[in-house]
Amino acid sequence: MVRMTDPTPYARAVPGSQPPLDSPDYGSTHRRAPKQEPIRAPVTLTEASSPRFALPSHADLSVVDGHAAMGERIIVAGRVLDERGAPLRGSMVEIWQANSAGRYHHARDQHDAPLDPHFSGQGRVFTDDEGWYRFTTIRPGAYPWRNHHNAWRPTHIHFSLFGHGFAQRLVTQMYFPGDPLLALDPIFLATADEAARDRLIGKFDLDITRPEFALGYRFDITLRGEAATPFEEGRA
Amino acid sequence: MSTATAHQTAGPFWHLIDFPEWSDLLREDGPNAGIAGERITLQGTVTDGDGALVTDAMIEIWHADPEGRYDGAFQGFGRCGTDAGGRFRFTTLKPGPVPGRGNTLQAPHVQIAIFARGLLRHLTTRLYFADDPLNESDPLLALVPVERRCTMIATPVIPGTWQLDIRLQGGAETVFLEV
Ligand SMILES: [Fe+3]
Numbered sequence: 001m002v003r004m005t006d007p008t009p010y011a012r013a014v015p016g017s018q019p020p021l022d023s024p025d026y027g028s029t030h031r032r033a034p035k036q037e038p039i040r041a042p043v044t045l046t047e048a049s050s051p052r053f054a055l056p057s058h059a060d061l062s063v064v065d066g067h068a069a070m071g072e073r074i075i076v077a078g079r080v081l082d083e084r085g086a087p088l089r090g091s092m093v094e095i096w097q098a099n100s101a102g103r104y105h106h107a108r109d110q111h112d113a114p115l116d117p118h119f120s121g122q123g124r125v126f127t128d129d130e131g132w133y134r135f136t137t138i139r140p141g142a143y144p145w146r147n148h149h150n151a152w153r154p155t156h157i158h159f160s161l162f163g164h165g166f167a168q169r170l171v172t173q174m175y176f177p178g179d180p181l182l183a184l185d186p187i188f189l190a191t192a193d194e195a196a197r198d199r200l201i202g203k204f205d206l207d208i209t210r211p212e213f214a215l216g217y218r219f220d221i222t223l224r225g226e227a228a229t230p231f232e233e234g235r236a
Numbered sequence: 237m238s239t240a241t242a243h244q245t246a247g248p249f250w251h252l253i254d255f256p257e258w259s260d261l262l263r264e265d266g267p268n269a270g271i272a273g274e275r276i277t278l279q280g281t282v283t284d285g286d287g288a289l290v291t292d293a294m295i296e297i298w299h300a301d302p303e304g305r306y307d308g309a310f311q312g313f314g315r316c317g318t319d320a321g322g323r324f325r326f327t328t329l330k331p332g333p334v335p336g337r338g339n340t341l342q343a344p345h346v347q348i349a350i351f352a353r354g355l356l357r358h359l360t361t362r363l364y365f366a367d368d369p370l371n372e373s374d375p376l377l378a379l380v381p382v383e384r385r386c387t388m389i390a391t392p393v394i395p396g397t398w399q400l401d402i403r404l405q406g407g408a409e410t411v412f413l414e415v
Contacts, residue, residue, distance in 0.1 A: 009415075010415060017242060018243055020356065026356070030285075032352065034405050036412075038413055039376075040413075041413050041414070041415050046299075046334060105252065108249070121252055169296075171243060171245075172241050172243055172244045187244060190356055222241045223241070
């Protein structure tokens with residue numbers, strides 16, 4: 001067998017920068033969060049490799065069959081980088097979201113808000129050579145959930161990302177600036193570090209805004225990178 | 237240097253990115269059509285700490301080709317939602333042994349990622365195949381307490397169909413991994 005170079009370990013999470021699995025204020029974690037500590041394993045080819053997708057892009061969620069979706073059209077764009085600032089090229093970025101009324105095009109969403117036949121709420125693009133992605137969509141509405149009395153999710157767009165290794169897989173959410181629900185949301189607040197939470201909020205950006213068309217929001221995404229120092233290396 | 241973006245739950249409505257055909261890695265119009273190997277089915281259920289079925293999870297798999305390679309034509313990626321019975325099911329080719337770190341060899345395995353409402357970050361585990369002689373010397377299994385290894389080892393229900401149930405929490409809690 002040909003000897004391969006061992007993959008470089010990935011950096012561990014900065015303390016406080018990631019949500020815990022068990023979060024008392026988020027009820028669904030109570031019976032779903034594992035109680036045992038994970039087994040820490042050294043990175044192998046399995047974690048350091050990732051699928052290569054050959055799929056069509058769908059960058060404009062704001063029009064279906066030539067009909068404009070209801071609501072405020074927006075552009076959401078940003079770069080996908082690793083922790084060392086290197087752009088991830090050709091990475092698949094998927095998004096899904098509620099419509100402008102706060103209703104998902106989903107059979108199990110029973111929120112009493114109108115569905116929009118011209119909005120499905122699903123998008124997919126691939127990053128360019130500088131790591132940029134860009135979607136045109138509709139600003140989603142807030143929606144209620146049953147976590148606690150009078151619970152409402154802040155306005156958000158779900159994001160799914162693949163890096164160069166399956167260990168970089170990331171599913172996250174982009175929030176919107178100035179949303180009063182952020183201060184009340186157990187999912188957003190589960191991440192202890194305020195700066196880490198702030199990075200989940202898209203920033204209004206006049207350079208992404210297109211005149212006479214749509215406001216723009218910038219949302220950069222950082223995937224975990226290679227360990228910077230030997231101290232961060234996975235244990236062998 | 238910047239810090240990695242925080243994970244957030246996929247929530248209950250992730251099915252907008254569910255493409256049910258992705259659970260069949262050997263589909264005619266997919267990336268692996270015509271690639272030779274041993275056809276297998278991987279299936280299981282997902283349950284929570286009360287033993288209740290988890291019916292809204294997104295399960296992803298990632299594994300090597302029958303030669304144990306990740307850089308060939310075969311794309312060992314699948315995505316499947318759990319159904320009303322908490323079940324997932326993939327059709328794929330059985331992976332070969334994969335080189336490990338140093339001069340080691342890893343037993344054939346399938347990486348599994350679990351996303352769901354109530355999981356603020358996704359969980360990762362592996363599926364190994366019962367009775368594979370390489371399991372004895374697999375470097376990762378060696379890190380797992382002997383009595384918990386069975387939570388990562390799929391058993392054949394009929395020839396070619398392998399079952400691995402995932403328990404998110406509780407008595408026979410699945411071993412989850414962190415690299
Ligand atoms: Fe949501």
